[in-house]
Every structure is written in structure tokens, then in C-alpha cells.
Amino acid sequence: MAGKAGIVLVVTILLLSGFSLLYVFNAPTQTAGGLTDPSNLPVKGTMNITIYADSGGWNYSHGPINPTLYIPLDYIVTFTVIEEDNLPHTLTINKGAKENSGASLTLVSSGQLTQVPGHVAKATYEFFTTGVYTYWCTFHPATMVAQIQVNATASNGTTANSSAVNSAVPFHSFQPYSNFVEPVSMMIMKTMKTAAVMVH
Amino acid sequence: MSSTGLLITASIVLSFFFIFLFLLYYKYLSVKTEVDVAANNENYYDYSSYLIDKKKTSSAISLNSFIMNDSKSIGIRFLITSIVFFFIAGTFGVIMRVSLFYPHPTLFAGKEVLYDILTTEHAILMIYMWAIGSALGLAYYLLPRFLKLKSDKFGNFSSWSYWIWLLGGIFILLSRTSTRWYYYPPLALELTPYGAGSMNWLAVIGIEMIMIGVTISAIVLVRNIIYERSDSIPLSKMPLFAWSVLFTLIMFLASAPFLMTAMIMLFYDFVNPVFFTGSSSSPLFFAELFWTWGHPIVYIAILPQFGLIYEILPKFTGNKVYSYTSGVIALGLLLPLSELVWGHHLMESGFGIEWGLFFSTASLFVVIPSAITVFNYIGTMWTATKIRITIPMLFVINGIMDFVIGGITGVITAVLPLNEQTHGTYWVTGHFHFVFMGITVGIAFASIYMLWPSLTGGRVYNRRLAGWHFALTAVGSMIMSMGWTVGGFLGMPRYVSGYFARYQIYQDVAIIGGVIIGIGQLFFLANLLLSMSAAPQTETSNALEDAYKNLSMAGGE
Ligand code: HEM
Ligand SMILES: [Cu+2]
Numbered sequence: 001m002a003g004k005a006g007i008v009l010v011v012t013i014l015l016l017s018g019f020s021l022l023y024v025f026n027a028p029t030q031t032a033g034g035l036t037d038p039s040n041l042p043v044k045g046t047m048n049i050t051i052y053a054d055s056g057g058w059n060y061s062h063g064p065i066n067p068t069l070y071i072p073l074d075y076i077v078t079f080t081v082i083e084e085d086n087l088p089h090t091l092t093i094n095k096g097a098k099e100n101s102g103a104s105l106t107l108v109s110s111g112q113l114t115q116v117p118g119h120v121a122k123a124t125y126e127f128f129t130t131g132v133y134t135y136w137c138t139f140h141p142a143t144m145v146a147q148i149q150v151n152a153t154a155s156n157g158t159t160a161n162s163s164a165v166n167s168a169v170p171f172h173s174f175q176p177y178s179n180f181v182e183p184v185s186m187m188i189m190k191t192m193k194t195a196a197v198m199v200h
Numbered sequence: 201m202s203s204t205g206l207l208i209t210a211s212i213v214l215s216f217f218f219i220f221l222f223l224l225y226y227k228y229l230s231v232k233t234e235v236d237v238a239a240n241n242e243n244y245y246d247y248s249s250y251l252i253d254k255k256k257t258s259s260a261i262s263l264n265s266f267i268m269n270d271s272k273s274i275g276i277r278f279l280i281t282s283i284v285f286f287f288i289a290g291t292f293g294v295i296m297r298v299s300l301f302y303p304h305p306t307l308f309a310g311k312e313v314l315y316d317i318l319t320t321e322h323a324i325l326m327i328y329m330w331a332i333g334s335a336l337g338l339a340y341y342l343l344p345r346f347l348k349l350k351s352d353k354f355g356n357f358s359s360w361s362y363w364i365w366l367l368g369g370i371f372i373l374l375s376r377t378s379t380r381w382y383y384y385p386p387l388a389l390e391l392t393p394y395g396a397g398s399m400n401w402l403a404v405i406g407i408e409m410i411m412i413g414v415t416i417s418a419i420v421l422v423r424n425i426i427y428e429r430s431d432s433i434p435l436s437k438m439p440l441f442a443w444s445v446l447f448t449l450i451m452f453l454a455s456a457p458f459l460m461t462a463m464i465m466l467f468y469d470f471v472n473p474v475f476f477t478g479s480s481s482s483p484l485f486f487a488e489l490f491w492t493w494g495h496p497i498v499y500i501a502i503l504p505q506f507g508l509i510y511e512i513l514p515k516f517t518g519n520k521v522y523s524y525t526s527g528v529i530a531l532g533l534l535l536p537l538s539e540l541v542w543g544h545h546l547m548e549s550g551f552g553i554e555w556g557l558f559f560s561t562a563s564l565f566v567v568i569p570s571a572i573t574v575f576n577y578i579g580t581m582w583t584a585t586k587i588r589i590t591i592p593m594l595f596v597i598n599g600i601m602d603f604v605i606g607g608i609t610g611v612i613t614a615v616l617p618l619n620e621q622t623h624g625t626y627w628v629t630g631h632f633h634f635v636f637m638g639i640t641v642g643i644a645f646a647s648i649y650m651l652w653p654s655l656t657g658g659r660v661y662n663r664r665l666a667g668w669h670f671a672l673t674a675v676g677s678m679i680m681s682m683g684w685t686v687g688g689f690l691g692m693p694r695y696v697s698g699y700f701a702r703y704q705i706y707q708d709v710a711i712i713g714g715v716i717i718g719i720g721q722l723f724f725l726a727n728l729l730l731s732m733s734a735a736p737q738t739e740t741s742n743a744l745e746d747a748y749k750n751l752s753m754a755g756g757e
């Protein structure tokens with residue numbers, strides 16, 4: 001008994017120390033994911049993006065759902081968010097291809113956008129680093145989520161002053177948030193879907 | 201994160217948790233039934249007393265330690281958990297140290313707040329989980345034999361105390377707080393990554409739970425010492441370790457309410473800041489509440505170990521403790537005196553020169569009992585005819601030496617004008633690491649080595665590995681703390697993730713020391729692994745528990 005206990009104890013100690021260190025290293029290190037606009041940013045131009053907030057997905061009843069937005073670097077973007085249903089929504093962004101609530105910046109809050117259909121809320125933001133961003137709604141993170149592509153040049157198919165719809169990404173109903181549990185939960189999702197099909 | 205994914209993960213985690221709980225409960229029932237039946241057959245109401253009387257102590261490390269509620273099992277629980285947290289917090293410490301290699305942050309460049317989180321977690325976990333935990337563990341483990349307990353009731357309370365304490369520690373770890381171990385508002389109230397960490401509120405709850413847990417244990421232990429002590433042991437013959445635990449716990453019970461109150465007020469301030477940051481209040485008020493607890497805690501972290509030194513020394517010197525009476529008096533004097541000196545942590549806060557003088561003077565008085573204790577140790581060794589140098593004895597000698605250095609640096613920094621130079625510098629860090637590494641860590645390990653045959657069910661530890669463990673810990677901590685002390689005297693600020701280049705030499709010396717300490721602890725793990733996978737070789741008794749057989753020269757290992 002005690003022999004095994006020694007191994008268990010040592011392995012536990014090593015594992016817990018390692019995991020704790022990893023856990024601390026993953027702490028959020030920046031307010032709003034470091035997304036808040038610094039002062040004195042260079043401005044190359046402006047553009048407007050209008051988008052409809054609907055719990056079924058961004059732009060649910062207006063063309064492709066959850067469009068990828070292409071935005072040039074250092075442009076001041078004015079987001080116009082229009083309420084479609086009578087549910088609360090936010091316009092929240094973060095760096096990276098997945099939602100990351102720990103490092104996100106909410107541009108339009110549910111307080112600014114009232115739950116009256118047709119109500120409009122505006123927010124401006126300047127993307128100051130290139131790369132993939134995610135924009136989503138914290139109330140409907142499973143449905144209202146899509147990507148923003150920020151490019152250094154304005155050429156890449158930018159459609160200023162429009163709804164900025166270039167390519168519709170497939171409908172994301174499920175966004176695993178952690179690589180650690182992804183395989184397991186994916187497997188279970190698949191099984192559940194198959195089961196549902198079989199029941200029907 | 202998507203809500204579907206979250207739900208699925210949560211349900212998976214929860215199911216595993218419940219399966220685990222079920223297994224644990226199943227195991228609990230079977231083990232408990234077994235001992236209950238055995239105890240019943242012998243006409244005992246509670247199995248803890250039965251175990252003690254029949255000397256069928258559950259004294260070895262096993263899963264049962266987490267299930268049974270007799271004193272020994274509770275002690276092992278606290279001891280194991282505190283060792284785990286020692287390694288967690290130690291890892292944090294070593295990483296922190298290594299990150300300071302260059303004056304500019306390299307490892308944490310751009311995310312310096314990680315350094316703040318690491319310091320905070322390192323300090324809180326080391327003090328509340330390792331120092332208090334190991335002391336409670338040793339107290340629970342040793343006292344039944346030391347006091348020949350009449351009965352061992354209230355194991356349920358101790359068990360509750362343990363789980364609450366553990367959960368509090370886990371909360372602290374999960375909160376990733378960066379508020380420093382003293383939680384000063386207004387920083388502590390700022391729930392942002394560059395404030396005190398987004399989840400600092402959880403750390404406040406965690407501390408509160410730790411304090412509640414330890415309070416329960418303290419009451420049970422004090423009760424055991426006073427009421428359950430065998431009639432054959434009058435207070436005047438009680439082993440010094442029992443005295444030191446008694447004084448420690450009284451000190452704890454007297455000063456813990458200050459912190460608990462302060463933390464409740466702080467928690468209220470998250471919602472409605474009236475107590476410490478409002479227009480008619482002051483953050484200094486919090487600092488005063490905190491340090492009224494904050495100084496006693498540093499003595500709580502060493503007093504039980506002082507008692508343990510009194511128990512370990514005679515085993516290897518072969519004579520009695522030089523002066524039992526002065527030992528008790530000195531331990532007792534430390535109690536009121538260290539309640540009166542907390543202001544020496546606030547001498548630069550502008551609370552007035554009169555207070556500064558008072559606390560400075562009071563701090564010098566603490567030297568008297570400390571010195572009596574040290575001279576008592578020296579006297580014991582001085583009057584011995586032959587001293588057997590073993591691993592525990594080496595830890596003890598090194599601990600006494602470290603405490604002398606740590607004490608002197610403490611007294612120096614407690615002098616009002618000198619505090620102006622040393623406050624907020626690595627001098628302070630050096631001061632308390634001398635004491636903590638030498639006494640809290642060293643004596644805890646000395647006791648663990650002495651208890652080794654009992655804890656591991658009859659194994660002996662590998663002396664070479666233990667020797668390396670001792671040597672690297674002692675040498676490493678000397679190098680590290682000396683680097684800090686010297687650098688700190690020249691003004692090297694503590695608690696920062698970068699520093700002026702002129703201090704690099706002191707920082708790098710301290711890094712060498714820190715890494716040596718870290719490597720040294722691996723030898724302890726290796727020892728655990730090796731000796732426990734070997735077959736049992738000796739009796740499961742140990743010399744440390746034979747408190748009334750001081751003269752056993754052979755004892756100890
Ligand atoms: C001999 C008696 C002692 C004296 C006179 C003394 C004096 C002091 C003083 C004046 C400070 C504040 C320094 C400053 O921040 O300006 C201090 C800090 C500290 N002392 Fe001691 N000390 C003594 C013993 C101990 C012992 C035995 C321990 C622990 C085992 C200890 C642990 C600490 C700790 C942890 C701090 C730092 C607290 C912080 O600011 O984070 N001291 N000591
Ligand atoms: Cu929404």
C-alpha cells in the first residue's frame with residue numbers, strides 16, 4: 001500500500017505543480033485583451049459597417065449569416081448595430097479565431113442597444129494590429145459569432161461603406177473553447193447528433 | 201466560449217466528480233464500518249480513541265488518511281497537502297527568481313503582471329498552506345502520543361476544518377490574484393488584470409475559508425491539550441512541543457479575528473466601498489487590521505517548529521533540554537510580545553513618530569525570548585557529551601544558525617531610522633527567508649525525516665539523497681538570502697519584475713541560490729519515490745514520538 005502511495009504522491013506533486021504553473025501562465029495579462037485603442041494612432045481612412053443583431057446569427061435575415069468582415073489596418077470603423085429581435089445583444093471582439101471572453105472588448109453593450117427592434121447603436125473602433133479577430137455576442141455566443149480579417153493593405157477585397165460581406169462562413173453552432181476538452185466534447189456532440197438523426 | 205461546449209464540458213467534469221465522490225464515500229463507509237465494528241467489540245464509542253489505546257495507529261500515508269477522522273489521519277492529511285502546496289508555491293518561487301536574470305523582464309516581457317501573480321500566490325500559499333498546514337499536520341500527528349490523549353473526539357470537526365482549509369487554498373490558487381499577500385485596498389478592490397486580478401474576490405473568500413478552517417482545528421487542538429491530556433502529565437511536565445502548539449494556537453485565535461473582520465469588510469467594499477476607500481475612511485485602517493494579524497502569523501509559522509527543535513535536539517545529544525522552564529517562559533513571552541509589534545511593518549506609513557518609536561522599541565523586546573530560546577538550544581548542545589550528526593540534526597543546527605541571521609536582520613530593520621533604508625527592499629525579503637527557510641522549512645523536513653519509518657510504513661530513507669536534500673537546501677537558501685540581504689541594504693527594491701542594472705549581480709547570485717534550492721527539493725521527491733517502493737525494513741515506530749525517552753541515543757532514524 002505505502003509503496004504505491006509514494007509513487008502516487010510524487011506524481012501528484014509533480015503534476016499539480018506543473019498544472020498550477022500553466023494555469024498561472026494563462027492568466028489574462030491585459031485589460032480588454034489589450035484591444036483598447038491607444039492614443040495617437042495613425043489614421044488611414046474611415047469605413048462604415050452595418051450589421052443586424054439577431055439571436056439566430058449576425059445578419060440573420062439580411063443576406064449571408066455571420067459574414068467575415070474584411071477591414072484594412074488603421075481605418076476608423078464605425079459599427080452600426082441594428083436590433084432585429086427583442087433580445088439583448090452585444091458586439092464584442094477579441095483577437096484570435098475563437099471567442100475568448102477573458103481578453104475581449106465589448107464595443108456595443110446590451111445597455112447601449114435597447115431591446116426594441118429597429119433600435120440602432122453605433123460604436124467606432126480602429127484596428128491597430130493585423131490578423132484574425134472574432135466578433136460575437138456574449139448573450140448568443142453559439143450563434144452570433146464570426147471572424148474579422150484585418151489586413152495591412154486596403155486592397156484585399158475591402159468593401160467600405162457596405163455591409164462588408166465577402167464570403168459567408170459556415171454556420172457555427174459549436175465553438176469548442178478549449179483544446180483540452182475539444183476531442184471529448186466533439187465526440188459526444190457527434191454521438192448525440194447521430195442519435196438524434198436515428199431517433200428522427 | 202460557446203455555451204453548448206461549456207455545458208458539455210461542465211457535465212463531463214461534474215459526472216467524473218460525482219463518480220469520484222461516490223467511490224470516496226464507498227471507501228469511507230467500508231473503512232469506517234470495519235473500525236467501528238472493531239471498536240464496538242471492545243466497548244468503545246468512538247474509533248479514534250480505540251485506535252489510540254490499542255496503538256493501532258493509522259500512522260502511514262495512505263488513501264485511508266483522507267477518510268478516517270482520527271488524529272493521526274488528520275495529521276497526515278494536513279502534512280501531505282502542505283507538502284503538495286510547498287512544491288506548487290516553490291515552483292512559482294523558482295520561476296519568479298529565474299525570470300529576474302536580466303534587469304529588464306524577459307520571461308514576462310509585456311506581461312509583467314504574471315510576476316505579480318506569482319509573488320502573491322507564492323507568499324499566500326507558502327504561509328497559509330505550507331507553514332500553517334505542516335505545523336497543524338505535525339501537531340495532529342504528534343500530540344496524541346505526546347499527551348497520551350484520554351480520548352480523541354471531535355475528529356469530525358478536524359476533518360471539516362481540513363476540507364475547508366484545502367478548499368480555501370484551492371480558491372486562492374484559482375483566483376490568480378496579484379494583490380500581494382497583504383491585500384491592501386484600493387489595489388485589492390480593482391478587479392482588472394492590472395489591478396488585483398479579475399478574480400481577487402475569490403482570493404478574499406479563500407483566505408476567509410482558510411482562517412475558518414484553521415480556527416476550527418485550533419479550537420480542537422487547544423481543547424485536546426487542555427482537557428484530553430492524560431492525568432499523568434501535569435502542565436509542568438508537558439513536552440515543549442505541546443507548549444509551543446498551545447501558545448501558537450492561542451496566538452492564532454487572538455489575532456485571526458482581525459484578519460477575518462478586515463476581509464469581510466474588504467469583501468463588502470467590492471460592492472459598496474465604504475470601509476477603506478470612502479471619503480471618511482482610510483486604506484491605512486486596513487493595513488493596521490492586516491498587520492495586527494500579519495506579525496503574529498510570522499511567529500505562528502515558527503513557534504511550533506521551535507517546539508519541535510526542543511524535541512529533536514535531545515534525541516541526538518543524549519541529554520535533557522538545557523532548561524525546560526526557561527524554554528516554556530520564552531515561548532510564552534513570545535506570545536504577548538509579538539502581538540504588540542505589528543506596527544513595525546508600517547513605520548513608513550506616516551502613522552506618527554510616537555507610534556514608530558513604540559513599535560521599534562517593542563520589536564527589540566522580542567529579541568529577549570528569541571535569544572533565550574536560541575541559547576537554550578546552544579546550551580543543550582554545549583552540555584552534551586556526544587552529538588550524533590544525522591540529517592534531522594543537520595537541519596536543526598542549520599535552522600538555529602539561519603534564525604540567528606534572520607533575527608539580527610529583523611532587529612536591524614526594526615530600528616526606526618534603519619527601517620527607512622531597508623523598508624520595501626530585498627533586505628526584508630532576505631530577513632524572512634532566512635527564518636522561513638531555516639526554521640519553517642528546515643524543521644518541518646527534519647521532523648518528516650524523523651517520522652519517515654512511521655509515515656511510510658517501515659521504510660528507511662536513503663541517507664545520501666537526504667544529505668543532498670539538506671546540503672542543497674541549506675547552501676541554496678544561504679546564497680539566495682545573502683544575495684537579497686546585501687542587495688537590499690544597497691536599496692534594491694523588492695516585489696518588482698525588473699530592476700536597475702547595478703543590482704544585477706545580487707539578483708543573479710540569488711538566482712543561483714534559488715535554483716540550488718529547487719534542485720535540492722527534487723532529491724526529497726526522489727527519496728520518497730525510492731524508499732517507498734522498496735520493501736519495509738524497520739519497525740514503524742519512530743524516535744520523535746517517544747517524547748518521554750529523551751536519552752535514546754539510537755533513536756531518530
Ligand atoms: C527577531 C524578531 C523579529 C524582528 C525584530 C522582525 C522585524 C521585522 C520588521 C521590522 C519587518 C518589516 C520590514 C519592513 O517592511 O520595513 C519585518 C518583516 C517581515 N518579517 Fe520579521 N522580524 C522578526 C522575526 C521574524 C520571524 C521569526 C519571521 C517569520 C518566520 C518574520 C517574518 C517576516 C516577514 C514575512 C516579513 C515581511 C512582511 C512583508 O512586508 O511582506 N520575522 N520583520
Ligand atoms: Cu445576441
Ligand SMILES: [Cu+2]
Binds near residue numbers: 494541542545
Ligand atoms: Cu513583524
